[in-house]
Amino acid sequence: MSDVTHPTVTDRPPAPEFLGRRRELAALRSDIERAGLDTLAGRPAPRCRVLLIAGRPGTGRSALAAKFARELAAAGDHPDGVLHARLTDPGGAAVPVAHVARGLLAALGEPTPPGADGDELSDTLREALAERRAVLVLDDVHSAAQLSDLVPDSRDSLVVAVARGPLTGVPDVRPCTLGGLDRQTAVRLLARGAGPVRVTVDPTAAESLAEECADLPAALVLVAGWLGAHPEATVADALHRMRADHIGPLLAEGADGAGPDSAVESAEEADDTPAADPGPEEDPGLADGPLRRAFGLVHASLPAPAARLLRLLTLAPPGTVDAHTAAALAGCPVQAARAALAEFAALGLLRPAPEPGQYLLPRCFEALLQALTRTQERPAEVVLARARMLERTVRRLRAAEAVTEPPGSAARRWLSGLPAALRFETREAAAGWLTARGPALLAAARLAVADGGLDTLARRLLSALTRALVAHRGGEGAAWELYQLHELVVQVATRQRLPRELAAAHLNLGDIDARADRHAKALVRYRAALDAARDERDQADSATLGRALESIGDAYTELRDPQRAADWYGRALALAQSRGDLDGTARLHGRIGAALVRDEQWNDALRAWRAAGAAHRRRGDMAAQAHALAEAARVLEYADRTREAVRTAGDALRLAVRAGDRRLQAALHLLLVDCAERLGDAPAADRHRAAAEEALNPAVLSLPEALGFET
Structure with missing residues (x-):
């Protein structure tokens, strides 16, 4: 994950003085x-x-x-x-x-x-x-x-x-x-943890210790942290302990059968990149030993639970680590995890992040910790730790969503029963957490899906994160994150053969693409949703199938292909009629009519709009029926059937008056103005023009504007 900070951030913990360079x-x-x-x-x-x-x-x-x-x-x-x-x-x-x-x-x-x-x-x-x-x-x-x-x-x-x-x-x-620091700066860096007295008392040992660290800043920071945590130890003690190999025996134990050579090799490969890498055997931090020995010195001084927690931090999502993540990984209380993270930061094993209470794991330690995790932790324990972390994240996300619900609701009652460490007291607190942890939450979702063995938890995490984002930011405000989450749902649903979830994810992705004016890409998504909805094991999901068919029609409409749009709307209409879906039937008749108008197929468009009006009449929606008849009148005008247009517009006007839709009344009067002028009836045109101004004064609207469609 990228870690991006804005220059206006002011709550970054104060950094220690930069030395040397x-x-x-x-x-x-x-x-x-x-x-x-x-x-x-x-x-x-x-x-x-x-x-x-x-x-x-x-x-x-x-x-x-x-x-x-x-x-x-x-x-x-x-x-x-x-x-x-x-x-x-x-x-x-x-x-x-x-x-x-x-x-x-x-x-x-x-x-x-x-x-x-x-x-x-x-x-x-x-x-x-x-x-x-x-x-x-x-x-x-x-x-x-x-x-x-x-x-x-x-x-x-x-x-x-x-x-x-x-x-x-x-x-x-x-x-x-960059290589090592100059020796004077290296000794000053050691004195930061050891204190000036211990360095002054034994300057030779201090210089030898800096040399043993190869003057590498990361190794020096670790040793300085160890000296700071052990005020009774001398610099010579640190030098003696530093020369011992604390890590090799741990790697040799191989809890899963891996020997030390394979573990170190894997650690080195994990730290490898193609940018002019001279090879793992030349790595001064691993093969040559200074960073490895300094890390081993600090790791060996940790109590067993703390050392285990440190190793398990490699399972956390890329980015920052907080006390909740650490507590879930180790299965310990949040307060204990918070204290351990602060101790790790004091020892130089973690770096404070800009956000309060969050930490970064330095890249130079990742390979060693991953190797130790492979040898010191049983695979089943690693899976359990990852599952605990995901489960804790799901509960926090559900709490973040629940705090947006009204007081007294079922969600709020559930929230009140959570432990205090998991609750959010205010909506603002939950929103702040969601923003600060956003990159890590998305990374956790990606890791859960990539794992492949925790798909049930991954599905719950994706669902909880989606709902929390929508609750706090809305669909538009969280569109970028939602797009990534729906893509992850596609992966899980494909792997687990879940056609309904797969179709829904493709539909959601297509809708976001359509709102971003990527209609060709949306069409591909909608067709994928259609294929998933037609899965032979899930023929009962006709609602998703109908939505996919209608969405394909919408995509073709935006792509300026009204003939194909009308064809796909027709398929969706047949499905809606077979399901007895009167609302869908009325809506799809109208969509077909609008598409055929664009294709200048006046007779077919007229039939579609009249069918839409009849469906709205059966639904009991007088205003929608009036709109459909108004559209039919406009089609008649386009087809030069002006007298029929006048009669149909009159029927629509009476319905609009009964429905109290003054905007539509004004639009229909303007349509009748056009018709009267075509028929040479100037007095009628004047009457309708005055009626339009009276119906919606002072705005004078065109019919397409009033009806909300393009001519």
């Missing part, structure tokens, strides 16, 4: 001023400048990018602030460009069309940045092609990319390559 910061600043190849060649730069920070996880590359971006924003050269996105997920796969672009657009406050693909959203992002001066920090870039899709055209913006190595496909980029 002065030379790298100076190089990045000078690189902004450096003339690019296009400038040297006398051509204007076609896109914004891209600066690249390259280094292994654990070298502090993300922290340097964030520090540099903050300095640029503070200098005032980029008044539109800093945007941040992560381009690789914890499994090592590239985050889809559509997700990244949509997150950046949301941070900019720009609307995004639901269902838009990566190319469309990339273009929208470039348009949004065309008039802005912003800094884009694109962290953990997976490939040069992925980065190119997100680079703005505006030369006023700046991209700071973070990757493992050089991105050869991006022109005019000179990487700022």
Whole structure:
């Protein structure tokens, strides 16, 4: 998942002082001023400048990018602030460009069309940045092609990319390559946790400890955290413990039969990306040992329940982790999980997220934790932990939906019976939680569907998340998220052979596409819904079948193919008549009539509108009957059957008067004006014109406007 932050966010926990990297910061600043190849060649730069920070996880590359971006924003050269996105997920796969672009657009406050693909959203992002001066920090870039899709055209913006190595496909980029810190800064970083006294007492041990950490910031932070948690230990104690291999024996245990070599190999592969990777055997964080040994030092100091919780955090959705997720994974109280997360952050195992109470798992620890999870946790326990997490998420989503219901309702009574930790006291609190946890909730849904073994829970999660989003934002406000959820429903329903759910999901996707004016794509969705509704095991679902047929007709109407539209409406009409659906019969007669009018088939259109009027009469809906007769009168006028049009319009007018529809009365008087003028009856035209003004004064409406259809 992309992790996007807006520059106006003010509740980020205060970050510790940034140490070192002065030379790298100076190089990045000078690189902004450096003339690019296009400038040297006398051509204007076609896109914004891209600066690249390259280094292994654990070298502090993300922290340097964030520090540099903050300095640029503070200098005032980029008044539109800093945007941040992560381009690789914890499994090592590239985050889809559509997700990244949509997150950046949301941070900019720009609307995004639901269902838009990566190319469309990339273009929208470039348009949004065309008039802005912003800094884009694109962290953990997976490939040069992925980065190119997100680079703005505006030369006023700046991209700071973070990757493992050089991105050869991006022109005019000179990487700022990171290794370890300088020794003085490394010792200062250790002193942050150990305190100046312990470092001053044994400066040689402090320097040796920094050397043992290879001066890697991530390893130094872990050791500093361990020293801070053990005030009785000396720096020499930390050095001695650091040299021991705490992780190797755990990986060798292999709860599921995997040996240490396979576990480490899998961990290294999980951390691998194609961006100029020199190979796992050269990884300074894993194979060479400093980061692995520092992690082992801290992991070995944790109580068994805390160590287990830390390992299980790899099962959480990509993005942030909160106390509820941690509590569900470990099966412990929320307060205990909250305290454990705070302890992990103090030890350097987690980083505080911008949102209060949420944390980020650093990428450099993911591979080790995944390897430990495979060897230390039984597969059944892993499945159970994931199921508990999904079940807790479903209950929270149901609580978020229930708080929107009226007081005294069944949903509110259910909400009051929940434990206090799961409840939301106000609608605003639930909405805030839904917004803050939105990316993680969508990620949880994607993981649940991808798992394949928890489809029942996945279906409940998709349903609960859909209802909660609609309850708080409405269908239009949550359209982008709903589109993704319906696509996930398609996957589960296809896998489980659930034709009704599959058809409903395709219909919902088609409706969203239609509202976004992607009618050709909507037509494909509606046809897929029709195929699902016709499933031989579910012939009883005629309502879904009828909706699919009618929706196909609607799509052809929007695609300006009235003949096919009328044909599909006719199929839906036959089904509605066989079901005795009088409302559907009346509506579909009208849709057929409107389609045939567009195709200038006057006689067939007239029959359809008269049939619609008869159906509305049987329904007892006088106003709708008057509308249908008014449409029939308009068709007669189009067909040059003016006297018949006058009689039919008169019948419609009498019904409109009885129904009290003054707007329709005015429209019918205007129609009669046209007819009277065609017949050369000027006095009648004047009378109807005056009656129209009286019926709806001061607005003077045309018939199509009053009836709500296009001529």
